[in-house]
Amino acid sequence: MKPVDAPLATTAGARAVPVLRAGAGQATDCVAEEVPIALEYNGISHAVMLATPLDLEDFALGFSLTEEIVDSRSDVRDLEVVEGCGGLTVQLQIASACFARLKDKRRSLAGRTGCGLCGAESLPQAVRRPAPLQGDARFSGAAVARAMRALDGLQPLRAATGATHAAGFADAQGQVLLVREDVGRHNALDKLVGALLVAGIAPQDGFVAVTSRASFEMAGKTVRAGSSVLAAVSGVTGLAIDLAQDARLTLIGFARDDRLNIYTHPERIVWSPA
Numbered sequence: 001m002k003p004v005d006a007p008l009a010t011t012a013g014a015r016a017v018p019v020l021r022a023g024a025g026q027a028t029d030c031v032a033e034e035v036p037i038a039l040e041y042n043g044i045s046h047a048v049m050l051a052t053p054l055d056l057e058d059f060a061l062g063f064s065l066t067e068e069i070v071d072s073r074s075d076v077r078d079l080e081v082v083e084g085c086g087g088l089t090v091q092l093q094i095a096s097a098c099f100a101r102l103k104d105k106r107r108s109l110a111g112r113t114g115c116g117l118c119g120a121e122s123l124p125q126a127v128r129r130p131a132p133l134q135g136d137a138r139f140s141g142a143a144v145a146r147a148m149r150a151l152d153g154l155q156p157l158r159a160a161t162g163a164t165h166a167a168g169f170a171d172a173q174g175q176v177l178l179v180r181e182d183v184g185r186h187n188a189l190d191k192l193v194g195a196l197l198v199a200g201i202a203p204q205d206g207f208v209a210v211t212s213r214a215s216f217e218m219a220g221k222t223v224r225a226g227s228s229v230l231a232a233v234s235g236v237t238g239l240a241i242d243l244a245q246d247a248r249l250t251l252i253g254f255a256r257d258d259r260l261n262i263y264t265h266p267e268r269i270v271w272s273p274a
Contacts, residue, residue: 011160013054013181032163034183036087039063042099043091051187052157052164053088055180056081058194059187060090066193066221070098073197130223133248135204137228139172140270144231145258146174147209155211157181167192169227171206185212186221193225203227207250214253216240223247229268231255236263 011030019029032052039047039060046069051059057079064070078093094102147170154176158164165185169178169192178199180191189210196203207229208222214232216239222230223243229250236253244251244264251263262269 011156013052013157013164014161030160032157032161032183038085038087038089040089040091041069041094041102044103046102048087049184049187051184052182054157054182055191055195056088056090058180058191058198059182060092060194061197062190062192062194062221062225064092064094065197066190066224068224069102070094128220129243130220130247132246133223133226133228135228136268137172137204138268138270139207139229140174141260142271143170143172143174144207144209144229144252144255144260144269146170147176147207148231148233148255150174150176151179151209151211154179155181158211164188166211168209169196169201169203169206170209176209177201177206185210185215186217188212189218189221193221196225207231209233209255213237214240214251216243219243219247219249219251223249228265231260236261 013033014030015033016028017031019027021027034050035053037049037051037056038045060079061076064076070076075095075098076092077095080091082089082091151166151168154168155166158166158181164181164183165188166179166181167188168176170176178192178195180188180195182188182191203226208227209231210218211233213234214230214236216237219230219240220243231252233256236251240251241263248265250265250268253261253263
């Protein structure tokens with residue numbers, strides 16, 4: 001969290017606002033932006049999320065994959081971000097088979113910062129389980145700890161505002177290759193997944209690290225992205241554990257200060273040095 005007397009930083013995704021600080025008088029603060037982001041598929045509005053207006057192409061691609069709207073990057077034929085109506089719209093053109101499947105879902109989403117299930121029409125739809133992960137990748141506990149330490153210093157928007165989450169992807173040595181930030185933890189993870197697609201990085205070759213708790217939705221998105229380990233700086237939920245166990249996801253909570261709580265599939269974490 002930024003200190004009270006932190007100097008004002010000009011950071012993408014943030015803006016300066018006046019603030020009255022107790023005992024210090026008038027000052028200027030830096031706050032994270034949060035705007036409505038509409039996702040439109042083949043001309044049809046599908047979801048409106050509140051998000052930080054950064055890396056929106058990554059966000060749209062990642063959301064499309066983790067929500068099973070598309071199956072791969074090639075299913076997205078075109079993507080454009082347009083401004084208007086009090087927010088931003090990401091217009092995607094997707095393969096006809098994917099669009100037909102989307103229409104069959106008859107789902108209307110209205111997302112919020114802290115909820116990844118808004119708009120689900122039934123209980124089975126809300127807690128749908130992804131197919132189990134394949135492969136037997138192994139990672140050292142030292143590499144996971146190394147990535148979590150590095151992630152703390154790779155969040156310029158959080159450093160400026162103290163108001164955002166981050167999701168990072170690290171390789172087997174614990175080197176963080178990509179980081180995405182957002183006011184919403186689900187959004188940050190979707191942005192990361194989209195960035196992996198754009199960069200052509202295989203999710204199974206590394207692991208996901210997040211600065212939030214690991215909920216059912218976060219675990220599900222990680223599995224659908226194809227990564228076999230999710231490490232969270234905070235706790236995990238019971239439903240996330242259930243999903244991770246069935247989906248062969250290694251779920252780690254309280255990953256901080258070289259400590260790891262491994263809740264599912266601990267066989268993927270090796271305790272020899274990275």
